[in-house]
Amino acid sequence: MDKTNILNTITLITIFVMLLLAFFLLSVKAKNKLSNRLFAGFLLLTTFDLTSFLTGSYFETNLNFEIFRMTISLLIMPVFYLYVKSVCYSDFRLKSKHLLLLIPFVVANLVFIPRFYLATATESISIYEQFKQMPEIRFFYILAELQYAFYIILVFIILKKYKEIYLENYTNANNSSYKWLFQMTVFFLIAHCIVLFKSLIRYTDYNVLFNSSNAIIGAIALLISCWFVLKALNNPELFKGVDSNMLLVNEALHTKGSAKAKEPSETPKSAEIALQIELVKKHVIENEPYLEPSLTIQELAKQVSIPVRDLSVLINHHMNQHFFDFVNEFRIQKAMQILKDASKSKHTILEILYEVGFNSKSSFNTAFKKHTNQTPTEFRKASL
Template sequence: MPKFLDFLAIAEFSQVVLLIFILFVMDKNRKANIFFAAFLFITSSNFFILYLHKLDNQIPTYILASFAIPGISILGALIYQYVLFIAGLLEKFELKHLLKYIIFFVSLGIFIIAAQYFNWTYFEIPQFRIIVLIIISAGFLNSIIYIIYTIVLLKRYHNKIENYYSDLEKMSLNWLMKITSFSFLALILWCIEFLSSQLWINAKNSMIFAMNMIMQIIIFITAYHLINQPEIFRKNIEIGQAVEGPDNSSESEKYSRQNIDEKMQDEYLEKLIRYMNDNKPYLEESITIKDLAEKVQIPAHHLSIVINSRLNKNFYTFINEYRIKEATAILDDPENSDVSIITIVFRTGFNSKSTFNSVFKKITGQTPSKYRDRINLRSKLVS
């Protein structure tokens, strides 16, 4: 197990260096990518330190450890700052944002002093040991708090974009939610391992192995989306204030501020349904609520109110239910038995087969292929 852990540490550090290089090669969105690159580097460095320490090569180990171990305190802040940038909520980094990194600078100073004057034997000095324990524990707590806040922000972001867009593939941050969630788990394990070591309890290889596996998952998710969703790393998503708005927790509070009575909502709803049935705007793959509002000649925020309050749906669900209804109509027609699923995908307004399959199964309870098989079986029985 120890040799395998060494291999994992080397592999992770090498993979992260490559990912960071790719992130910086991209000519756009470098501000946001700096935070994500720092997050990856600090995380992988802490595992790589364990390998360097076994080599008895003190200077490289101390240099990297002086930065990486205090860096644990800002992992949460880094991922939070990254989300703010790519969600369009932050345009530039200001001096006031450095307040999030105070614990890092304090602990960094302590580690540098310790390495310089105590040759890393400071843990054997009781007073110094207590100070370091308090600061690093505060760092763990700081990162965990920011990780939780990031998860809340990502959930709010997802809820908001579903009210504005019918195609979420290019702006979905579900992959980042996975990374953040895995990071939260890793931080909890890390905190347990650190506190155990301070109590002279050696961490079990199984715990270190679990943290390494989490890091491998984070690296895989990042690499996969660098290939399949590169636009996220190249530009910020311009949704801005939409994400900052209130949650959908209370419809009465949310809609009471809008000057639209129930009678007008009913009129708008009738007009909307008639337009949807007559003109089928949902067949446009990238239609947004703004586009639909212009077509149906209803103010966008009023249209959003009608869809949310009268139909109890968000815009994403509203549009895709029409698309799936169109898809089932095609599949139900015996004359379309030779039409491929991928053709139906693009004919009904979707631009991704995976999204189509996911939405289709969510609405109908079965995959498109199984739905078609059931229709074909029924046709044979009837004939």
């Protein structure tokens, strides 16, 4: 089997897997309907783009189809960006302003109309012979690279902010949705670098490498699509977004500072801050709200009758801790008490971590070692 047949086989399998997953996402009943549909749209657009590996001989007689397929690729990153937003923020909704994301796609098609879409059959053959040198094609590739760079940077910024908000407002540090999106973005970045390399050597004399890079891209696409399926099967309830109205502590302080500039008033004194900290800690010790694995800063704010933003500033700024660190500190103290209790020596580590509010062995071990410099098992042996 030659390289072309291998590439075609890999491409067909990849397309089949992606179409199957897209159909599943569109048909399955789930809470995250918007994110599922956006991900399905992303898969369908990627699948259409992958057909370029199968349209070699089709290109000469179907120039319009090939150009349209090229411009469709300009929709992939905008849809991926919207998908990331929908996963990160539970209240995300599509709005009319998102139509602006279509501008590069529209511009590219307008550029191609005069000499490509309106070309005659004879002109199409001539275009094929000069394809790489035509200014419209070069403009398209430059536009595509600029668009990709813009969105990949934007996605990493969104993920960074999402992680910070999550750590400041939630107690479960084992955030699977962040890991999924970050890993997927990194994989796409690596794959794109290989595609960019392929595009560059296309304009050189190293055509042997061009065919090899196509096979590598096809194999990577197949591996990524299979990874998508495995993730979907192993994590059916993977995503848990945060409220987009939540602010980082630095943003909250800035907003608060601006408001106080308009309405002159003194900032809380150190004694008042210390009293608030003492009251919050006393409530947590006496009522043990940390035993609830899904405790959020909103829930704790209701219990201590402090506005969410003020409580977030109190913990993350004045106590210099993320919310999950603050809560996990109490969980670890509780776990240490149980581990030192000889009457509970038969309790397994798994039983103890669930009892004190953790829902993951890895996150429990990480938090325990962070606070004690020992694993739970080492601590128990040293204490009994």
